[in-house]
Amino acid sequence: MDKFDLKQVTKLEWTAIGAGILAFIASFLPWFSFDAGIISSSVTAWGVGIGGWGPVLLLIACAAVVLAPHFGKQVPNAPLIWLAASGAALLIILLRWITLPSSGVGTGLGTGLDAGAGFGLFLGLIIAAVSVAGAIVNFLATRKTV
Template sequence: MAEFDLKRVTPLEWAGVGAGALAFIVSFFPWYSVSYAGFGESLSAWNTGFLAWFSVLLLMAAGGLVLAPHFGTKVDRLPLIWLVLAAVATVFILLRWLTLPDDGGLGDLGVLGDSGFESGAGFGLIVGLLLGIVSTVAAVLTFRAAPKPVTGYGQNPTVA
């Protein structure tokens, strides 16, 4: 097993690892909140549905895979795998936000009267979306910088 060296982890890799770790932490914060007449309830990512909790797992997996080569585990096509995991997680979080039950701002506009009803995305969901975007951007930059196989006409791309 290879020795782990903090100096060999690039800033982009730290972004991916940090996004995965922080996604786990904010998954316990409110992702959806409802309040009525001063009484409120909130749900974490683990109670908000598949799109929420699965996206957290995807970001955590991406962070773990980014660290794996630093512990001596070879991961083929790591930049591509990281990019797919982070992008899918980001899309899932965005879809979860768009599909949450919401009063549509009617409580804020007074259409419902002064009912005191409010609902919407919580702090955890907003931060989770930002973490997904950070991981996706870092993955895109890493993918673009990764060496591409050079092949000519009639050559097998798997043979170096």
């Protein structure tokens, strides 16, 4: 195993690594919350189903794919894998957001219910978008050099 040298990690690679770390942290924040008078609660990415934890795991996998060459493990088509996985993560988060119940929709409880996407979901969406942007730049840069 080669020694890991922090100085060899590029700024674009830090985008994927940072996105993986931040997505993991954001997964513990509320992704869905509701308030029905005296009852209120929230659910993290790990509780909203595959639409929450799936993208988090994809972004963590992107970080692993980007880090692997720095540990002596070559990953064929790493820029394409990063782009596809982070794009899928972004799409899944958007779909999860769209399919979350919102205030009064399908609840039958009337106007006393306030429900919707939580801060963690919005943060996860931003993190995934930044990872996609970094992946696009990285993918285009690798295609120009080949």
